[in-house]
Amino acid sequence: MDTGNMIDIRRAGPADVPAMLAIFDSAVVWLNERGITAQWGTEPFSARPKTVEAIEELVAEGEPWLAEIDGVPVGTLTLTPQPGAYVPAAAEPERYVRYLATDGRRHGHGVGAALLAHAAEETRRAGVSLLRVDCYAGSEGRLVRYYERQGFTPTDAFTVGDWPGQVLERRV
Numbered sequence: 754m755d756t757g758n759m760i761d762i763r764r765a766g767p768a769d770v771p772a773m774l775a776i777f778d779s780a781v782v783w784l785n786e787r788g789i790t791a792q793w794g795t796e797p798f799s800a801r802p803k804t805v806e807a808i809e810e811l812v813a814e815g816e817p818w819l820a821e822i823d824g825v826p827v828g829t830l831t832l833t834p835q836p837g838a839y840v841p842a843a844a845e846p847e848r849y850v851r852y853l854a855t856d857g858r859r860h861g862h863g864v865g866a867a868l869l870a871h872a873a874e875e876t877r878r879a880g881v882s883l884l885r886v887d888c889y890a891g892s893e894g895r896l897v898r899y900y901e902r903q904g905f906t907p908t909d910a911f912t913v914g915d916w917p918g919q920v921l922e923r924r925v
Contacts, residue, residue, distance in 0.1 A: 758822040760867045765817035772826040774799040776856045783857025792889040828855040828864035839913050848876040850886035869903045873925045890919040
């Protein structure tokens with residue numbers, strides 16, 4: 754898990770969207786190299802105009818964060834006060850992790866864990882005790898187990914078309 758370098762996390766903004774898209778593109782390549790094509794597809798995020806627009810809107814409306822090592826962006830997530838439209842909001846105030854991704858070249862180096870720890874701290878700082886996330890539940894539930902290792906508990910399963918998803922929560 755040691756990166757050999759310090760992971761710095763900073764607030765991102767609209768000017769960081771190209772770096773965020775590069776991280777997503779790298780994550781798609783990493784997933785595809787492992788035969789995981791159903792999670793985020795096979796086409797780079799940057800080549801999908803509707804996805805680029807969704808990321809730009811999310812950055813404008815949410816709290817985007819970038820993880821960097823030696824000033825190079827290696828991971829990203831955005832916190833919002835509610836989930837996407839495909840998941841019902843909680844019955845209490847919450848922070849929701851959206852679009853967590855690690856550059857494929859930094860996978861397994863603790864970048865995602867550092868971002869999730871930062872999200873928990875930001876949630877606490879906002880005076881909110883519920884942090885939720887959803888993820889792809891296919892591929893034998895590997896991503897669900899990853900979030901469980903990060904302190905999240907599965908709650909509701911859902912599907913969008915033929916995409917199986919899982920909502921998880923963590924009290925902070």
